[in-house]
Amino acid sequence: MTQKTQNTISADGFDVAVRYAFRVHKEDGEPVRRILDEFDIVDYSCKPFADDVYLYLPLLRYPEKEERLAVRDCLMPLILSLPHPKEKMEYHSWYVKDLSFQVHKKAPTVSDLLGFSVAYEIIGDIAVLDDKIAANESGDEIDVSKVADAILTAHPAVKTVLLSKGPISGEFRTRDLEFIAGIDKTETVHKEYGCKYKVDLGRAYFTPRLSTERHRILAQIEEGDVVIDMFAGVGPYSILIAKSAKPAQVIANDKNDAAVELLNENIALNKVQNITALNEDALFLAEKYASTGDHVIMNLPHNAYDFLDTAVTLCKSGGIIHYYAMTSEDDLFDGSVTLIREAAKKQGREIEVLETRNVRSYAPRQYNICLDVRIL
Structure with a gap:
């Protein structure tokens, strides 16, 4: 049974709380925190602290x-890429019982400041308000400038x-964006799982909402694999x-010139060597890379089905297609399985369906799904 944290107590003039902690080397604290955050176990009401070697992150509970x-499996690819992996392999020593943490003074949330909730996502230092923001629960029109000030x-x-100003649209999956407050820009640098991505939200698609999904695919990559994105x-x-991971090669392709320009900048920013960046129509990838892919990633959910013939050709025998689609709740997976089989x-x-996943809700009764399918 999961052990609950103890109640907050008062000591030395400030509030403290006794919590389980996750212990990590100080220099690795941020990438590890991001991974733990995906499991909703970090207690942000408490302030982390460090000694000479370790950072201690307060936890809401001791995980089952x-x-x-699952935490271990997500952290292992990161741990093996760090300078001192042997010391970090002792995952049973990550959890420390009954440490005292200073409690943060509670900062107001956007909902606290407004009196109602609004949908938005944060990418780097840019917040993007959902296009459906129009009225609060009482039906009153929302002043977006006040929402922006609250954010x-x-x-x-x-x-x-x-x-x-509307849903993602067009061949390059971009959004029409209106500046509301702060600094007028669409470029930022977003950090995720120890990587940095320069993005331009006006010219190329990016969402942080797939961070967990990206890490799930990472966990499937084995040393020496060829990955075609x-x-x-x-x-x-x-x-x-x-x-x-340690792939032999990653072929990263996009038809959008602006996206590939940013892709090349991000390759340099993250100091990775084993990526080939291409600016091609994906339909023509098989001319050079037929039967080479151990993993073929198809993150074009609105019309990936148009490229399935090419994806199958790219797969070596036993290669896996990671196929993303938008489907309705009446047919989450079966229709997509049929398309891949055909x-x-x-x-x-032939095919072997390895996993079907409902990644996230996209619209009423519509879902972003993923199928991991082995091509035999």
């Missing part, structure tokens, strides 16, 4: 065994607030894999 194993107050690191964008899948059948090949 299955959760501890800037609640998130001191945010420098810009933009309003999405057919729709790489600015490189969040490709660079993470090249930096944290594409494989054209080439005299």
